[in-house]
Amino acid sequence: MEVSVSAAHTAPRQPEPCRRRRWVGRTAKRTIDVVGAVVLLLLVAPVLLAAVVAVKVDTPGPALFRQRRTGWRGMEFQVLKLRTMQVGSERLRAALAVRNEADGQLFKIREDPRVTPVGRWLRRYSLDELPQLVNVLMGHMSLVGPRPLPVEDSVCTGDAGRRLLVRPGLTGLWQIGGRSDLTWEDALRLDLEYVDTWSVRKDLAILARTLPAVLRGDGAY
Template structure:
């Protein structure tokens, strides 16, 4: 109920900003404004997660050509100065504004405001401890996002996600939401 109420409220409050972002993306070079990816949700069910498009068209298909630049050590693919990211996209990522369309996923019940970040279906290897991440809905923000974001190694991200799964509570969710604001404003660990 909290996700639905807060998600709807946040969605309504951010609609004007989303309209401006849509215009900026369209003015930068056309193409689709939104990017949809298959992600793994609660219980291992795949769903389509929405984001604002921050990369050049066709960038995901060219991902294999950049594997040697990957700075992550686990199930994530991260490059600090990813050449596939557009100038507007770089700003959106730095300010985490590219994540705003995920509020639609929250309202639809596919995501929660707080929880482990959903991994790409093609990157997910849910065996052993990582399988425990799927006991709760994935979140727009989570414990590892407010603890260093992309700067953390995979094992630390997994440890924080599992800590969240075991200790999930409304109080913990509120604490993480409060810590999200300074994490976004400082852009610590943003890529």
């Protein structure tokens, strides 16, 4: 399924040298995505295998969790994550709405009763997101980009629609800037800042800052 993105949010036609530089930049970004995802998958394979076993032993159900997300140009895709909640937890979301600690299009509960013991640990260090490296290889996501929101939470109009001009990322300014502690307004501001100013150099800088932020566990729950 594809969600239309307003023409107002598409980039204006640029002179040939500008288009060539943009093409080179996009090609370099995709190359970094593919090479980086392959290398990272090889490096984290033992950790990922141990996490899969831990999820299976902790609670009944599949180790992987799939959810529809809105991606590049409004295309929907199935994001892959390690399961951190009890099976069927999405059906309980409406009942927990009054406990939502986030605002705007975000849904976060610091002590979410649906999260499993192993899931809480996986979330703290973002290990549950490691399977998204497969999404990067498939072209659904980039290593760096805006946060991929669930389809039902995505806003595709106004300034928020500009988020869809690039692929969502495994990490991004939101990851190194506070993660779950960010308000919707702050998260959107960081996403739009990335969309408007992205470059290969900026991607590499964000990647370099991601591991320290993850290890500190800032804003993760």
